[in-house]
Every structure is written in structure tokens, then in C-alpha cells.
Amino acid sequence: FSVARYSIHLDKIVRGRFEGRLFRVPSRVMSAPTILYPGLDWKRIDLPATLVRLGYRKIEKGDALPVGYFSWEGRQVRLHRRPFDHPSRAEPSRDIALRLSGTTIEELRDVQTGRELGALLLEPELVGAYYGPDHEQRELVRVGDVPQYLIDAILAVEDQRFLEHRGIDFRRIAGALWVNLRSGRVRQGGSTLTQQLVKNFFLTPERSLKRKLQEAAMALIVEARYEKEAILESYLNEIYLGQRGSTAIHGVGEASWFYFGKAVHRISLPESALLAAIIQSPHGLSPHREAERATGRRNLVLRLMHQQGRITQAQLEEASAEPLRVAKVRPEPRDARFFLDALRRQLPAFY
Secondary structure: OHHHHHHHHHHHHHHHHHOOOOOOOOEEEEOOOOEEOOOOEOOOOOHHHHHHHOOOEEOOOOOOOOOOEEEEEOOEEEEEEOOEEOOOOEEOOEEEEEEEEOOEEEEEEEOOOOOEOOOEEOOOOEEEEEOOOOOEEOOOOOHHHOOHHHHHHHHHHHOOOOOOOOOOOHHHHHHHHHHHHHHOOOOOOOOOHHHHHHHHHHOOOOOOHHHHHHHHHHHHHHHHHOOHHHHHHHHHHHOEEEEEOOEEEEOHHHHHHHHHOOOHHHOOHHHHHHHHHHOOOOOOOOOOOOHHHHHHHHHHHHHHHHHOOOOOHHHHHHHHHOOOOOOOOOOOOOOOHHHHHHHHHHHHHOO
């Protein structure tokens, strides 16, 4: 009777979270977009620093310029602007060539059409954000927004039989136990994606038998009540993937901007493998600080994907040879705190 009553109690907790508000999403305050036009003093607006703050990555001058990159060679600048939503209209991606004369922009030209432009909008910059008590930053994504490479990479390294088990993978537990006994230390965990999600949503990091049993019971309840796609989507938005100052980076949507300066649907196979790789230890495997370790772990994920038939031999070799290309860490904006405080006082009148 007491077991049944406890199970009902856990079920109520699970439903309260999954059928309520799943995530706290910060309210972001954005600047007006920077406008580039012929005659503008690019030094006055510090254009190179502006591009870096927006997450653009600099590469050597060449014919092919991916979205989110720029090259700067003397008087010739090339920028492949990302698409973004503006209150007045949606702005598509544009490959633009700028010709400079001293500190002035002399010409803007669309590389694809060859047409000269009168002006170009850059994305708004983040001025600041209003966070919840946990100070978490995340950009919510749908499963359909996430490239299959990334889903495959996460499943390959974190839960190979996610689509088959019902919350607990006894084969994985047995395999992890054998590896740990042979090595004499904990080298591999046996938790499924569902168990990891339950731990992050409901439990503390405490290591005890009671907590592990509670985790297993709640994982079974989650799997019984909700579809695999809903569980996977929650995991993709919840997983912790690093730190930006005092702000925790949660979810693959926010992590993609943080590490690569682009939306998650645009990341490549090696970038997907890198995100999956750092789940194990976002600090110890940070590509910003531990590039060699992060590369080794990324290549391990790629090998696992190949062994499980998720990628071909050619894809494995090409992705493993790819160097790490990560965006610079953008510091949290701090000089707008007085503006944010004033805005906070005004917002209740409008919302």
C-alpha cells in the first residue's frame, strides 16, 4: 500500500512539471540594429568588435564564406550576414562585400546579385536579460529544428538504446558496472537520457541508493506517460552545456550560439559531435579552454556514431580531420545595468 501511495505521489510530481511550465526562459533586452551604409565611419562604431560581439567568426579571405563569418583584408571586407527576425520584417541571410576608404564605408554590394546597396542591417545586440532565480540562459528548440546529426551524436554517446528501453536500460547498467569493476574506478555511467532528465528536473546531485531508486521510479513514470519525442525534446532544452560568466548555458539551442555563433539547425556533423561530447563535462571538456581534450572526445563520439551505423566511413574521416572552430566567448553586457533597472520599473505598466 505504501509503495502504491508513494508511486502516486511521484506521478503527481512528474505530471505537475511536464504538464505545466517546463522551462524558465529569460527575457532578453536587445539594442536597435546597427545600420551600415556608404559614408558611415566604421571606426566610430568599432565594426570589427561589433561583429565579434554578434558572434561572427573571422576567416581568411576566400571565395566561399559560410553564413556567420567575415573576412577583413585591408580595404576589402566581406560579411555573410545571418538571417534574423526584425519587428518590421524578416531579414534573410546576405553575402555582402564592403569597400572601405580610410575610416569610411565607401560601398556596399550584394555578392550574389552584384547590386549596390544603400544600407544593411545587422542583428540587434544583446543589451541584457532578466533571469529567473537559477540564472539560466536557454533558447527553446523543437526536435524538428535540431539536425539529425546532433540527435544521433547524443544518442550514440549518452543512450544508444533510447528508442528501445522504457526508462531504464539494464544492458547499459550491466555494461557500465563491468567497465567500472575492471578499471577499479567509475569510468562509465548507466543512466539513460530519461534518468538524466529526471535528475535535472526533480532531484539533487546527491549520490545515494535512495536517490537512484527514486530516479529510476520517476524515469519509468515519465516513459509510461509521455512520448519519446517529448522526452527527447525536453532533454535537448534542459541539458547543461557550459557557463558564460555567471549565466548557465542550458539546451542545445543556446549552446549552439555560445560555441558556434549560429542557430542549431545550421551546425555541421563535427560541431554536433562536439556538443554531444561536452555533455559529460562542460567545464573539463570546454573547447574554449581544453581544445585538445574536447577534440579527442569529439572524435570518440564520431567513432561511436560510425560503429553504430549512424555515419559512413567517409563522414567519420572528414569530420575527425576538421579542426575545432568555435566562436569567441562574448562577455555578459554589464554597462547597461542602470538602463535595465529603469526598464524593469517601467515594464509592469505595459505587461
